[in-house]
Amino acid sequence: MELLQNFSQIVIETPVDKIIGQIRDLITSGQLKPGDKLPSERKLCERLGVGRTHLRDALRKLEFYGILKTLPQSGTVVAGMGLPALEGLITDMLKLQGNDFKSLVETRVILETNIAQLAAENRSDEDLFEIENALNAHQRRLQEDGYAVEEDLLFHLKIAEASKNSVLNSLMLIITPDIMQYFKKHDVCGSGRAELAVEQHQVILQHISDKNPDKAGESIREHLSDISEYVKTLKNGTMLDGNGSLTTT
Known part of the structure; x- marks a missing residue:
């Protein structure tokens, strides 16, 4: 041994x-x-x-x-x-691929809840314009080919910018792209999840526009709830494939 x-x-x-x-x-x-x-x-x-x-x-x-x-x-x-x-x-970016995916997602939920609340408090009209543009780009891309991981990511990054917290924004830039690429690789957001995500994005944007921090944070947690449930199925860096077999993440 x-x-x-x-x-x-x-x-x-x-x-x-x-x-x-x-x-x-x-x-x-x-x-x-x-x-x-x-x-x-x-x-x-x-x-x-x-x-x-x-x-x-x-x-x-x-x-x-x-x-x-x-x-x-x-x-x-x-x-x-x-x-x-x-x-x-x-x-750090090169090493991130080998990190515990469950911990990354848990960190993302904590970060984005606080980011959404701050965005609702601190956003400007220009921030709203940028977030809405990202949402529209996400919808267009889905209509074109049914998959829009990068556009989805951009929507969340625009909210991070609207938070006016440079540290939280930087942390989002570090962890989120690898999470989204994992989703794309393993089709985590399949089976109609992408269309539901757009609807949830609209709700999040509305609460940020209304300057309602509590509702904005709550809507982000709801948006990420499926992802949180998904990572609970991962054990020791492994996941179940479509046939029920174990595959390394």
């Missing part, structure tokens, strides 16, 4: 993880600095030997975390954060 403990689990990196890792290394070495512009997608794909889908997934994830940003007529650039913060954030 002691010998077995000396072995570590082998983590197989995806192309997306490898792309993110390379960007981290370039930032660490100083070859990429805040404000530097990345090469075009075509050139990056040729250099990395990957398809555009993998590259765009990596860049999109890095944008979600605020590590990269796209500027009009300028392309994709490294965000103007300090290098230690950028490096640490990317390192």
Whole structure:
């Protein structure tokens, strides 16, 4: 048994993880600095030997975390954060995939309840406009192809921005994208859940618009109740697949 403990689990990196890792290394070495512009997608794909889908997934994830940003007529650039913060954030992001998913969801419920309450108290008219635009984009995407994980995420991130709490907003940026990608991978939001989510989003928006913190927090908890129930079925990092067999999460 002691010998077995000396072995570590082998983590197989995806192309997306490898792309993110390379960007981290370039930032660490100083070859990429805040404000530097990345090469075009075509050139990056040729250099990395990957398809555009993998590259765009990596860049999109890095944008979600605020590590990269796209500027009009300028392309994709490294965000103007300090290098230690950028490096640490990317390192945490790569490790997040192996974290306990149940704990991530529980953390999300706590965060979003408080975020919704603060958004109802602090939101501006411009914030309402941004949240409503995100809701409309979510609805349009669902009508187009029936799945809108990224648009769903954007709605929640706009509420976080409206809270005017930079720490809570940053925490949302760190944990939520990986939760949403997990949902997409395992079709957690299938079976009509996406349509119900839009209706619940409308209720949340209304309470934020009415500046009713209690109702806003309550509606978020209701919105996330199915997810909370879902994670209770996960044990020791495993979940049941459609055939009732255990699969590693």
